[in-house]
Amino acid sequence: xxxxxxxxxxxxxxxxxxxxxxxxxxxxxxxxxxxxxxxxxxxxxxxxxxxxxxxxxxxxxxxxxxxxxxxxxxxxxxxxxxxxxxxxxxxxxxxxxxxxxxxxxxxxxxxxxxxxxxxxxxxxxxxxxxxxxxxxxxxxxxxxxxxxxxxxxxxxxxxxxxxxxxxxxxxxxxxxxxxxxxxxxxxxxxxxxxxxxxxxxxxxxxxxxxxxxxxxxxxxxx
Amino acid sequence: xxxxxxxxxxxxxxxxxxxxxxxxxxxxxxxxxxxxxxxxxxxxxxxxxxxxxxxxxxxxxxxxxxxxxxxxxxxxxxxxxxxxxxxxxxxxxxxxxxxxxxxxxxxxxxxxxxxxxxxxxxxxxxxxxxxxxxxxxxxxxxxxxxxxxxxxxxxxxxxxxxxxxxxxxxxxxxxxxxxxxxxxxxxxxxxxxxxxxxxxxxxxxxxxxxxxxxxxxxxxxxxxxxxxxxxxxxxxxxxxxxxxxxxxxxxxxxxxxxx
Numbered sequence: 001x002x003x004x005x006x007x008x009x010x011x012x013x014x015x016x017x018x019x020x021x022x023x024x025x026x027x028x029x030x031x032x033x034x035x036x037x038x039x040x041x042x043x044x045x046x047x048x049x050x051x052x053x054x055x056x057x058x059x060x061x062x063x064x065x066x067x068x069x070x071x072x073x074x075x076x077x078x079x080x081x082x083x084x085x086x087x088x089x090x091x092x093x094x095x096x097x098x099x100x101x102x103x104x105x106x107x108x109x110x111x112x113x114x115x116x117x118x119x120x121x122x123x124x125x126x127x128x129x130x131x132x133x134x135x136x137x138x139x140x141x142x143x144x145x146x147x148x149x150x151x152x153x154x155x156x157x158x159x160x161x162x163x164x165x166x167x168x169x170x171x172x173x174x175x176x177x178x179x180x181x182x183x184x185x186x187x188x189x190x191x192x193x194x195x196x197x198x199x200x201x202x203x204x205x206x207x208x209x210x211x212x213x214x215x216x217x218x219x220x221x222x
Numbered sequence: 223x224x225x226x227x228x229x230x231x232x233x234x235x236x237x238x239x240x241x242x243x244x245x246x247x248x249x250x251x252x253x254x255x256x257x258x259x260x261x262x263x264x265x266x267x268x269x270x271x272x273x274x275x276x277x278x279x280x281x282x283x284x285x286x287x288x289x290x291x292x293x294x295x296x297x298x299x300x301x302x303x304x305x306x307x308x309x310x311x312x313x314x315x316x317x318x319x320x321x322x323x324x325x326x327x328x329x330x331x332x333x334x335x336x337x338x339x340x341x342x343x344x345x346x347x348x349x350x351x352x353x354x355x356x357x358x359x360x361x362x363x364x365x366x367x368x369x370x371x372x373x374x375x376x377x378x379x380x381x382x383x384x385x386x387x388x389x390x391x392x393x394x395x396x397x398x399x400x401x402x403x404x405x406x407x408x409x410x411x412x413x414x415x416x417x418x419x420x421x422x423x424x425x426x427x428x429x430x431x432x433x434x435x436x437x438x439x440x441x442x443x444x445x446x447x448x449x450x451x452x453x454x455x456x457x458x459x460x461x462x463x464x465x466x467x468x469x470x471x472x473x474x475x476x477x478x479x480x481x
Contacts, residue, residue, distance in 0.1 A: 120312035123272050127306035128326035128378055131298060138329065142316045220316055220358035 007187045011194035014181065015174045019198070022173040025094055025163035030156050032099035037106030038141075045111055055107070062104035068165055071097040075169045090169040098162055102155055109155075113148040114140065146217040153210035157203050174198060223248040223413055224269070224382055229278030229289070231264055238264045239275070240437040246382070251414045253424035253445075256434035257460060262417040263309075265434070266384045269415070270304050271297045283381035302330070305375035309387040311367040313359040319346060319370045320355040323377050331378065345373040349403050365396030369403050376407065383407075385416040421464055425449050433457045 042048075043055045062070065075093035088096075117140050125135025145152075167176035174195055182191035226244040230237070238261045246252050254262045267273040269280060275289040282303040287296045313322050323345055324338040333341075346352050349369040359367050368388055375383050388404065389397045401423050408414065408427045418424050424431055425445040432442040433452075441454045452458045 118312070120308060120310055121314065124306075124308065124312035124314065126272060126301060127270055127304075127308075127384075128374065129298065129302045129305075129330045130326060131330075134329050138325070139314045139316065146316070220318075221360050 004187060004190055007185070007190040008194045008197070011178075011181055011187075011191055012198060015177055015195055015198055018172060018174045018177045019202075021091075021166075021171065022160065022163050022175075025091070025098065025166055025171070025173060026156065026159040028095045029098035029102060029159050029163070030152075032095065033102035033106050033155070033159075034152070036099060036103035037110050040103060040107035041110035041114055044107070045114055059104040059107055062101045065101075067097065067101050067162055068168065070101050071165055071169060073097070074100075090166065090171045093169060094163070094166040094171055098159060098165075102159060106152075106155060109148055109151045110144065113144040116147050117143045146221075149210065149214050149217060153206065153213075156210075157206055160202055160206070161199060223250075223283060224415070225279075225281040225286075226269070227279045229265070229268060229275050229280065231261075231268060231273060231275045238437050239268065242278070242437075242439060244432075244439070246413060246415065249409060249411065249413055250429050251408050251427055252416070252430045252432060253428035254415065254417045254432045254434055255419070255421065255424055255460075256440075260434045261437040262434050263386050266306075266386050266415065266417055269382075269384055270301050270306055272306075302378075303381045305378050305380040305383055307368070307371050307375050307383065307385040307388045309391050311359070311364070311371045311391075313362075313367050313371055313374070315359050318356050318358055319351060319362065319373075322359070322370055323374045326374070326378050341377060342373075345376055346370070348376075348406070349373045350399075363396060364392045365399045368392065368400045372400075372403055372407070376412070380412065382413040382415060385414065385418070387417050387419065389418070389420060421449070421461075433460065435460065 040055045043051045074097045121139050122135050125139050164175035166173050178191050178195040182188045224246040229239055229242040231239040256262050268275045278289045280287050287300050320342045324342040327333040327338040346355055349372055351369055389400050428445055431445050431448040433440050435456050441457045
């Protein structure tokens with residue numbers, strides 16, 4: 001049988017060299033998506049004129065378009081009409097595309113989490129003289145984030161996997177490196193099993209971290 | 223010190239407050255009583271603009287706002303003059319008892335942290351909860367949470383404390399400890415406006431009692447007057463419904479011994 005189990009264990013450390021790129025794409029997109037998602041959620045929850053319908057259109061669009069299409073729009077499409085954007089490198093384009101898409105989903109998660117915080121919390125902030133922004137940042141948002149953590153963890157795990165799309169625009173992450181390794185050695189199955197094991201391990205690790213984070217953040221509420 | 227003129231508020235077609243005029247002197251303790259839906263809580267919540275009145279002016283400690291032309295900065299400035307104790311405590315759930323008390327000191331009054339902590343500890347001691355400084359609200363009983371909320375309201379050194387049915391959400395056996403804490407701060411330095419269903423308590427602590435019904439102030443006076451010889455029919459009806467349960471008990475006892 002043409003299957004070399006040893007190759008998998010040789011491949012894993014060589015692929016792990018590219019893990020920082022994968023993590024940067026995933027974590028970078030996650031942070032940007034969270035910021036955008038919170039802003040979208042606030043716009044919709046507070047029914048801000050003009051912006052609120054626009055936010056809903058945004059969410060509808062980016063939830064409907066395949067991630068790969070979004071990525072190509074940003075990397076290949078936009079520089080066509082706006083040549084000054086050709087400086088956008090593949091890494092930036094990937095992070096922007098992934099965060100624009102995930103912000104649309106996260107907006108809904110944040111909306112739910114923010115609505116789940118009792119309105120009396122903000123009233124108490126205002127009553128002691130804090131501004132709405134201070135109350136939001138110091139009291140409402142921390143409570144909403146705690147509610148959102150389980151689903152945020154899911155989105156981060158999905159982003160780790162989605163970041164593999166970056167190979168289509170020429171970014172060398174662990175998946176792109178796997179393809180290089182596979183075609184150079186003709187050990188396709190071994191290479192892809194190796195990268196699959198890495199994604200699995202990474203997800204197990206992230207799930208554990210999420211559990212720890214949930215525990216820490218729930219401490220005040222038990 | 224606190225002056226309200228022509229305050230009114232609608233919810234849709236329902237008129238919750240009808241042209242309320244009210245004046246409260248420094249260090250005065252005023253209790254507002256009345257049936258549910260009479261507008262007592264709404265009046266209180268208009269005073270710190272948690273509800274926006276439709277018309278009227280509010281002046282607290284020399285700072286006046288006009289409901290007709292309300293600016294955001296006015297709202298924040300007016301709220302600096304008061305603090306509130308809520309029916310459901312509304313302690314910041316993500317903060318410890320001490321952090322709850324000092325939050326506004328650090329964030330809005332820009333007090334140095336060590337000073338704020340010292341003041342916070344003192345206030346927690348005053349409400350009998352020094353040992354619970356590092357406890358989160360979820361670990362405290364309702365009565366303890368409300369006592370922390372009172373310490374939080376005192377911390378900002380407000381010109382007036384607004385207490386919105388502070389014991390209504392409490393289990394009966396916890397009411398006493400909260401009333402005791404309120405009693406201890408009466409006539410210290412702060413002006414107090416308290417909406418309550420505890421008639422005996424209102425009678426005991428208040429300098430003046432206001433009876434509200436259907437969005438208007440029906441009658442007001444010192445507790446002896448208002449509870450002893452109410453002038454208005456509406457007030458008499460309300461008070462008799464409140465007293466009926468206790469007088470019934472007495473009547474039963476009387477009947478029992480008489481036969």
